[in-house]
Amino acid sequence: MALHRRGGVYHYHFWVDGKRYRGSTKKRNEAAARRVESLLLAQAQEKGEVLLRRRSPVLRDFKTRFFEWIQGNTKLQQKTKDYYTNGWRLLEGTEVAAMRISAITRDDADRLTFPGGPGNHNNALRTLRRMLGKAEEWNVIKAAPKIKLMQEQARQRIIDAHIEAKLLPFCKQPLRDVVMIMRDSGMRNQKEVFRMRWEHLDWANDRYFVYESKSPKGRRFVPISPRVRQALLARHEGQKEGWVFPSKRAKCGHLTTVNKQFEKARESVGLPKDLVLYCARHGFGTEMYRATKNLFAVMNVMGHTAVSTTMKYQHQDIDEVTAVASLRVQ
Known part of the structure; x- marks a missing residue:
């Protein structure tokens, strides 16, 4: 030396x-x-390497190099690339996005919160973990922290016709229209229903084009049922253009949540706390497949790329199987 x-x-x-x-x-x-x-x-x-003693980049700046690697990696499937893209969408508004990557610890990751359930939370954490792992591999930081994921449990409840009939009398606007749209079109509440715009409604063919979604596959047409059409026409009379669910309080200009309204309606009916608004999308997936038996049509209208994803939205009971089994008397 x-x-x-x-x-x-x-x-x-x-x-x-x-x-x-x-x-x-x-x-x-x-x-x-x-x-x-x-x-x-x-x-x-x-x-076998020396980590130069210079300040590590901010996570938001390191994102550019990370996604250049993502897009240039031919071994990664497109759905994996979309997964990390959505993960960064969740991360970019958090405090860690402005932190130097060498300063990010497991405790910082544990404190992060995200909208939605454990699946959304883990999407963001897996993206952060992969970014920090690549930073270690590229000798940008000495060692990446070990980030623990949340335990994911499959959603057990759905909002079907029976539950909807109980809920709707207690649903004030805009919750009432949101519930009906989710039940009849299968759209996601935050990413799709709240961001609906009048220019994407095809009144002649009773369908709506989802122009912005969770993934490229999410850009799709969904059906507009007669009752949803009637509800939209009532809104259209007073608005004509722009957001279907405008909000003067939100910076983005459109509705961002109906959680408090939903919780109040759910409590009034006496339904369990694990019944959330997103269960309406699960109800749509379950009922549409039960009625059509067309798995790929249901996949397309829900914006899914994998059968395994659509299967998570199936909550079929055993009535049909029981009916067949009951015929076997010998």
Whole structure:
């Protein structure tokens, strides 16, 4: 090992396994420079690389390099790329997006909260974990923190015709229209229903084009039932253009939540707390497949790319199986 002074700053110079390492310690004190040199030597001996002593990038800036790698990686399936894209959409509004990646800890990840259920939460955390893992692999940081995911449990409840009949008398606007639209079109509440715009309604063919969604496959046409058409016409009389569910309070200009309205209606009926608004989309998936027996049509109208995803929305009971089994008397 060797230290030499240049311009008042000490520089290191050493060899490990035939590879030369040299650079600035960024220290003017010899003792401090020796400590830096020893640390860099240990890193080179352990990992075969030296992590330069410079500030790591902010996660929001590192995102550019990460997604350049994502898009250029031919081994990654498109649905995986879409998954990370959606994960970053969830992350970019959090405090970790503005943090230097070397400063992000497991505790920081544990404190993060996201809209939706555990699936959404884990989407964001898996994206963060992959980004920090690549930062370690590219020697941008010394070691990535171990990020723990939430436990995911399949949704058990649905809002079917029976539950809807109980709920609707207690649903005030705009919740009433939101519930009907989700039940009859299968659209997602936050990403799709709340962002509906009049220009994407095809009145002549009774369908709506979902122009912005969770993934590219989510851009699709969905049906407009007679009762939803009637509800939309009533809204259209007073609006004509722009957002279907406008909001003067929201910065984005459109409705962003009906959670409090839904919780109040659910409590009034006496329904369980694990029944959430998104269960209406599960009800749509279940009922549409039961009626059509056309799995791929249901996949398309729900914006799914994989059969396994659509199967998560199937909550079929055993009545049909029981009817067949009851015919076997011998």
